[in-house]
Amino acid sequence: MITWDSAKQIAAGTSEEPLVSAADSKHWICKPVYFQNGFVGALPQIWLRQSVLDRLKIASEVLPNGYRLVLLDGWRPKQLQQALFDDMRQKIATENPRLEGIQLDEMTMNYCSKVSDDPVQPSPHLTGGAVDVTLANASGVELDMGSAFDEPSQRSWTTYQLSGAPMHHRKVLHSAMIQSGFTNLPSEWWHYDYGNWVWAWYSEASVAEYGPIEHI
Numbered sequence: 311m312i313t314w315d316s317a318k319q320i321a322a323g324t325s326e327e328p329l330v331s332a333a334d335s336k337h338w339i340c341k342p343v344y345f346q347n348g349f350v351g352a353l354p355q356i357w358l359r360q361s362v363l364d365r366l367k368i369a370s371e372v373l374p375n376g377y378r379l380v381l382l383d384g385w386r387p388k389q390l391q392q393a394l395f396d397d398m399r400q401k402i403a404t405e406n407p408r409l410e411g412i413q414l415d416e417m418t419m420n421y422c423s424k425v426s427d428d429p430v431q432p433s434p435h436l437t438g439g440a441v442d443v444t445l446a447n448a449s450g451v452e453l454d455m456g457s458a459f460d461e462p463s464q465r466s467w468t469t470y471q472l473s474g475a476p477m478h479h480r481k482v483l484h485s486a487m488i489q490s491g492f493t494n495l496p497s498e499w500w501h502y503d504y505g506n507w508v509w510a511w512y513s514e515a516s517v518a519e520y521g522p523i524e525h526i
């Protein structure tokens with residue numbers, strides 16, 4: 311599992327590739343979940359680097375028949391990352407009243423990155439190289455993935471031992487995304503990276519492609 315300390319030596323990404331917005335298509339359904347839930351700073355559209363969208367197209371094409379991608383979140387402004395971190399920390403504190411301080415922060419960081427626009431180690435979603443994604447069936451109905459999106463529990467870990475359809479759905483999503491060049495965050499079945507420092511760490515690359523980017 312990645313730690314921010316273990317990945318400090320990865321060189322900063324400098325790509326100037328723009329952010330582009332995703333729209334509903336034969337490849338995917340867009341469901342900007344944080345905007346729909348009223349989070350401060352959230353945008354009504356999902357924005358990602360062009361190469362990330364290209365790879366998502368590949369992922370949608372390698373999915374077996376009957377599955378569709380559902381894009382839940384992409385690029386984030388710092389303000390939204392802060393709101394999500396605070397919300398997640400509060401949720402975890404309520405569920406684990408004995409956790410506090412650094413231990414609470416560390417547990418929170420399994421499910422939401424700390425807020426950083428540092429060029430070397432930005433919060434992954436600030437780079438436009440992180441995407442939260444799930445699966446729907448051919449009718450657009452979201453599938454059971456074994457835990458809720460953003461559920462801060464062991465069940466959200468990608469390889470958590472589930473039985474039946476949810477385990478199968480996770481494997482289908484994982485296989486399509488990995489084949490398309492993404493890496494997965496082990497604590498979240500829905501979070502995939504391409505081009506940022508987290509992707510570089512899991513890909514054993516010494517340089518990232520993407521640093522933080524402002525939305526214009």
Ligand SMILES: C[C@@H](N)C(=O)N[C@H](C)C(=O)O
Pocket residue numbers: 394419420421422423433434435440442460495498501
């Ligand atoms: C908040 C959650 N959807 C997420 O994206 N978590 C990762 C760890 C992140 O914030 O980078």
Ligand SMILES: [Zn+2]
Pocket residue numbers: 435440441442500501502
């Ligand atoms: Zn994510």
